[in-house]
Amino acid sequence: MTRTTQQREVIAxxxxxxxxxxxxxxxLSRAQQTLPRLGIATVYRTLKLLTxxxxxxxxxxxxxxxxxxxxxGHHHHFACGQCGRVFTLxxxxxxxxxxxxxxxxxxxxxHEVTLxxxxxxxxxxxx
Amino acid sequence: MTRTTQQREVIAxxxxxxxxxxxxxxxLSRAQQTLPRLGIATVYRTLKLLTxxxxxxxxxxxxxxxxxxxxxGHHHHFACGQCGRVFTLxxxxxxxxxxxxxxxxxxxxxHEVTLxxxxxxxxxxxx
DNA sequence: TTACATGCAAAACTTTTGCGGCGGC
DNA sequence: GCCGCCGCAAAAGTTTTGCATGTAA
Numbered sequence: 001m002t003r004t005t006q007q008r009e010v011i012a013x014x015x016x017x018x019x020x021x022x023x024x025x026x027x028l029s030r031a032q033q034t035l036p037r038l039g040i041a042t043v044y045r046t047l048k049l050l051t052x053x054x055x056x057x058x059x060x061x062x063x064x065x066x067x068x069x070x071x072x073g074h075h076h077h078f079a080c081g082q083c084g085r086v087f088t089l090x091x092x093x094x095x096x097x098x099x100x101x102x103x104x105x106x107x108x109x110x111h112e113v114t115l116x117x118x119x120x121x122x123x124x125x126x127x
Numbered sequence: 128m129t130r131t132t133q134q135r136e137v138i139a140x141x142x143x144x145x146x147x148x149x150x151x152x153x154x155l156s157r158a159q160q161t162l163p164r165l166g167i168a169t170v171y172r173t174l175k176l177l178t179x180x181x182x183x184x185x186x187x188x189x190x191x192x193x194x195x196x197x198x199x200g201h202h203h204h205f206a207c208g209q210c211g212r213v214f215t216l217x218x219x220x221x222x223x224x225x226x227x228x229x230x231x232x233x234x235x236x237x238h239e240v241t242l243x244x245x246x247x248x249x250x251x252x253x254x
Numbered sequence: 255t256t257a258c259a260t261g262c263a264a265a266a267c268t269t270t271t272g273c274g275g276c277g278g279c
Numbered sequence: 280g281c282c283g284c285c286g287c288a289a290a291a292g293t294t295t296t297g298c299a300t301g302t303a304a
Contacts, residue, residue: 003258003303024294039261044294060190078233091229094220094240102218105247106205112241113221120232130278130283151269166286171269259302266295276285 002049010034011046012055012069020077020087021059021066061086061114076112080119087119129176137161138173139182139196147204147214148186148193188213188241203239207246214246 014030015022022030028043047067050056058065061079066086078087093113100108141157142149149157155170174194177183185192188206193213205214220240227235 001258001304005259005303007260037261040293041262041295042260045259048295058190060187063185063187063190063192065190078229078235081236087233089229089233093223093238096220096242102205102216102242105250106214106216106242107245107250108205108242109208109244111220111243114239115223115229115233115235116238117234117236123232123234128279128283132278132284134285164286167268168270168287169285172284175270256304257302258304260300262298262300264295264297266293268291268293270289270291272289273287274285276283278283279281 007031007035007038007042008046008049010038011043012050015050015056015067016069018068020085021061021068022086023064023066027067059112076114078115078117078119080122081116082118082122085119089115134158134162134165134169135173135176137165138170139177142177142183142194143196145195147212148188148195149213150191150193154194186239203241205242205244205246207249208243209245209249212246216242 010031011027014027018026018030024040024043024047027047028038028040031043032038047056047058051058051067054070056067056069058067059077060066061077068088072088073090074092075088075090076092078089079085080087094111096108096111098109102108137158138154141154145153145157151167151170151174154174155165155167158170159165174183174185178185178194181197183194184197185194186204187193188204195215199215200217201219202215202217203219205216206212207214221238223235223238225236229235
C-alpha cells in the first residue's frame with residue numbers, strides 16, 4: 001500500500017499552495033526549503049504517483065510540463081513573458097462543449113487555452 | 128553566409144507539407160525517406176536556424192515541442208488522442224485582441240488554443 | 255518487524271557541441 | 280579552393296531505475 005510520508009506531504013502542499021502550475025525544478029526548490037535533503041528522483045516518483053491518483057495533473061506551457069492540483073474546475077493559464085511564471089485564471093474565453101464537431105469531422109473532447117503576455121507585477125515595474 | 132543544402136531543403140519541405148506541426152522524431156523519419164543518412168544533429172541545427180530566420184516556429188502540444196512553418200495566419204491546433212497526430216485548424220474560438228487586459232491586470236499579447244479529441248480518420252474507424 | 259519509500263548514483267534518453275571531412279558557391 | 284555544413288561521436292542536460300538504508304504502519 002502507499003504510505004503517507006513527509007516528502008509526499010510537502011510536495012503535495014507545495015503544488016497546492018502555488019499561484020499556478022509549477023515545473024519540476026520549481027517544485028524541487030520550494031520543497032527543499034522544508035526538506036533540504038529531498039532528491040529529485042523522489043519528486044519525479046511522487047509526481048507520477050499523484051498523477052496516477054488524479055490528485056494532480058500535468059499541463060504543457062511553452063513546451064515544458066507544469067503540475068497543478070486537480071479539481072480546480074474549468075480554468076486556463078497565463079504565462080508571463082517577463083518573469084516566466086505561470087498563473088491560473090478562472091475565466092474561459094471559449095465556448096466549446098464536449099462533443100462539438102468541427103468542419104472536417106474533428107470531435108472535441110476538451111480544450112486548453114494559454115494566454116501569453118505580461119503579469120500584473122511586471123506591468124507595474126515597467127511603468 | 129548560410130548555404131542552401133539538400134538537408135535544409137528536405138527538412139523545410141517536410142515541415143511545409145505536413146498536415147500539422149511535427150515533432151523532432153517525426154521530422155527526422157520523414158526526411159530520412161529522402162536522405163537516409165541524415166543525422167539528428169542536423170535536424171536540431173536546422174530547426175534552430177529556421178526558427179531564427181522565422182521560417183518556422185515551435186508550438187507546444189501535450190508537453191512536446193512541434194515545429195510548423197510561419198505565415199499560416201492565425202490558427203490553432205487539434206491533437207488526436209487516438210493516433211497522436213496534431214492538425215492545424217484555421218478556426219479561432221477565441222476573441223482576444225492584443226492589448227486586452229484581464230481582471231487583476233494580466234495584459235494579453237497572444238493566445239494559444241489546443242483542442243483535444245478524435246480526428247476524422249479515427250472517428251471513422253471507431254464506427 | 256516488515257515492506258514501502260528515500261537518497262544516492264548509475265543508466266537511459268534527449269539535445270547540444272566538437273571535429274575531421276564533404277560539398278555549395 | 281575556401282569555408283560553411285554534415286555525419287558521427289562525445290558531452291551536457293533531463294528523467295528513470297537499481298540498490299542499500301531509513302521509516303511509516
